[in-house]
Amino acid sequence: MSIIVWNCRWLRNPRPVRILKKLVKDKCPNLVFLVETKTGRQRLESVRRSLRLDGCFAVDSVGLSGGIALLWKEEWEVTIINYTRWHISALVKEEVNGQTWQFTGFYGHPETAKRKGSWQLLEMLKPPTPMAWLCAGDFNEIQHQKEKQGTASRPYKQIEDFRRAVEFCGLQDLYSLGQSFTWSNNRRGRDFTKERIDRAMVNKEWNELFSSGTCTVLAAVRSDHSPLCISKHKEDNGKRKRRVCFRYEAAWDLKDECKKIVEKAKKADRMSGGGGNSVRLKLELCKRGLMQWNQKEKVQTQKDINQKLEKISHL
Template identity: 35%
Template sequence: MKLISWNAHGLGNPRGVRALHDLIMMEVPTVVFLLETKLAATAIERITVRVGLDGCFVVPCEGRSGGLALMWKNEMSLCIKSYSLFHIDAKLEDPSKGILWKFTRVYGNPITERRRETWELIRHLKEPQDIPWLVCGDFNEVLCIDEKLGGRQRQERLMNAFRKVLNDCHLFDLGFQGLKYTWSSTRQNQQVISERLDRFVANMKWMECFPQSRVYHCSAAYSDHLPISLSLSDGLARRRSKLFRFEAMWIEEDECEEVISRHWQEAAGGNNLMAISKKIKACSRGLEVWNEKKFGKSAIESEESTSYSS
């Protein structure tokens, strides 16, 4: 089973929907949590069908901001317990293990002075320690100075408040593999600021139930946030663990150049290393999705094909 959390920063245009579709094609998640959709429920329902998922629960946006959406495949047993503009709380059953656990998705209040309301919400949702509990989302806060690059130094009191709520609720950061920061400013002619705002945390009981779980910082040709995924099985079994290969036969196709150009342009702008890395990953993902549609999986998986490693 795989879960994805992504602050999509608006899905009201074809670029955003295409980026989400490509992400789901590559990662094949069972559950997807979207933040800042900036869409009404009817629009999210249409997108759910388009990206090949079965169920959805939507907290619609207010005006032109906010909006949460939870999408899933019908192979899941999922029950919504509570929700607000800043969270969706559910009970979820793993079909392979038959384990019932609590899954809370959080959007940290973007207004610094009101961030304490998010922490109180998490405390309110706290369960006894014998119930497996997983929490994910964009917390809009970092845990330590090392999780921020550029800009003014984060105030210690703000980080302490975040650390304290995790400690009070017996939640532990699950770590990650991939790029260090999940958000990067894209404003032109300003200093680039990068932070690790998105994460998965869980209590000890949940970690005991899923000891092989792994978190990955993915990429998408859209938004200033990286999608983050959680695989509940051994990380070695992750679909995209193998090295990306550029297939020689692609050069003969006129569409290849268009795919690369489109995904490079659609990825977050900027010339910093994080932005360039996102562009490269966006292109590789775009090429893999295009290849699968045009030639089928066998073209990439064939051991006899000529390729260039990257």
């Protein structure tokens, strides 16, 4: 089970939605927190349906600025407890073990002068009673100078204000995997800057509850921010296989290999009683051949995508 956190930059464009769909398909998250959706609830409902998630709570953007959303699967009972333009807090109850903990999706103010208000809000969001707490999102701030490369360094007081709020809340960074930086300005030469401003932080209670939790920084695609994949447990490669209903894809008509499989099934001379049995046999041979071919195509396509994502991550 995992959680996806991503500053997607704009969900009105279908391209980020396609990237998000791939993320959800690959990581199978129970919870998805999105920042800078730059859209309203109606559009988010459409995105929720395309992702095949069950619940959605969205805070509308103001014009083309901001906008956050929390989406989830029904396997977790998610209860929204409070929200603003800059955060969504929810109680999460897991059906499997009945554990309840708090999730806060956070968005630090993009304007430096107003960021102190963000830290005041963060302090107010601390659970009033001891409870496992995961706080993740785009904080728009770093905790150390080493979390930034390029151009001018961050003012010390700016960093210190953020660190004090984190310390007050009893939070610490979740064990991180993948890239060191989560955002870049995509410029070249001396103007190029990269920072670690997206993060997942947890309190002592959450760490004790999920001692093997990790946060993996994924490659940034169609956004200047990298998605975060938060896992409560070590990855389990043993996924349950589900039965797939066979459907012929119209796009297969464009593939020569597909046509050869269909022709081969038509010419099959193995009969089992003739008549209707012969037709059923040929259809079954055709179905099996197409499914095997399609599976190989999917594996190769996924391999190509992963290689390109690795290249993007390296760049």
